[in-house]
Amino acid sequence: MPQYRPEFAWGTDVGRSREHNEDAVAVFPDTGLVVVADGIGGASAGDVASRLAIQAVGEHFFTRDTPPRDKEEALLSVEAAVSAANQVIWESSSRTPRYAGMGTTVVAGYVSADWLVFAHVGDSRLYRLRGGELVQLTRDHSLIQEVVDQGFFATMEEAHRNGINRNVLTRALGTGKSVKITTGEDTLRAGDLYLFCTDGLTGMVTDEGIRRKLLDAEERLDRLPGDLIDLACEGGGLDNITVALIRVSKGNAD
Numbered sequence: 001m002p003q004y005r006p007e008f009a010w011g012t013d014v015g016r017s018r019e020h021n022e023d024a025v026a027v028f029p030d031t032g033l034v035v036v037a038d039g040i041g042g043a044s045a046g047d048v049a050s051r052l053a054i055q056a057v058g059e060h061f062f063t064r065d066t067p068p069r070d071k072e073e074a075l076l077s078v079e080a081a082v083s084a085a086n087q088v089i090w091e092s093s094s095r096t097p098r099y100a101g102m103g104t105t106v107v108a109g110y111v112s113a114d115w116l117v118f119a120h121v122g123d124s125r126l127y128r129l130r131g132g133e134l135v136q137l138t139r140d141h142s143l144i145q146e147v148v149d150q151g152f153f154a155t156m157e158e159a160h161r162n163g164i165n166r167n168v169l170t171r172a173l174g175t176g177k178s179v180k181i182t183t184g185e186d187t188l189r190a191g192d193l194y195l196f197c198t199d200g201l202t203g204m205v206t207d208e209g210i211r212r213k214l215l216d217a218e219e220r221l222d223r224l225p226g227d228l229i230d231l232a233c234e235g236g237g238l239d240n241i242t243v244a245l246i247r248v249s250k251g252n253a254d
Helices: 046-061 071-095 143-149 156-161 207-215 221-234
Strands: 004-013 023-028 033-040 103-111 115-121 125-130 133-136 182-187 193-197 241-250
Touching: 004 023, 004 221, 023 046, 023 241, 033 046, 033 193, 033 241, 046 071, 046 103, 071 103, 071 115, 071 182, 103 125, 103 193, 103 241, 115 125, 125 207, 133 207, 143 156, 193 207, 207 221, 221 241
Parallel strands: none
Antiparallel strands: 004 241, 023 033, 033 103, 103 115, 115 182, 125 133, 125 193, 193 241
């Protein structure tokens, strides 16, 4: 079985319009876990929700004594960690009046020997760049995505031009006792580049713009988060911007 070596880089920025950052990111290079969250609720402590999310996902995932044995076990573990985070946020908002109504998006991924599994809620996204092609692996839990899926409009851009708000979520972490979590998996190939991001990037930069920036990136992966953040700011920087990247290199087979 082929073995691969993942490299990680990440960054977050308040952007040009917001006063504080309600995004949060946690990356654990030694174990292969990545979590990105975008808090919602404004005065209802969206920043608290996003930070609770990444903390709870990490704590729940790392309660196990050993890494997941296979892809199926890893997928269940990531999903369970996101579900646990939902419970933590829901309980916190229920106990504390000033946190009432808070919530967050989340996209969490775990990379192992030759595969990646992920779970997400909301409109934070996971992309894969392979062979020059950028593919969105997640599908937004948003009103605008739903009207496109139902055939009312051909694309999200067309729906937006016709007055559909991009920012209306149909699911968010912590806004109810339970939440429907979408999961997925992908098989690694050498040269793959995975991008986890909040809508502070995708709302300011087209997929094609993201693709070109990833393709034009220099060898040093650690510069790429800053380059993507700068690109979003150049596009307006109307929201907080958070990105996390995994680059897959060929490793040594055991």
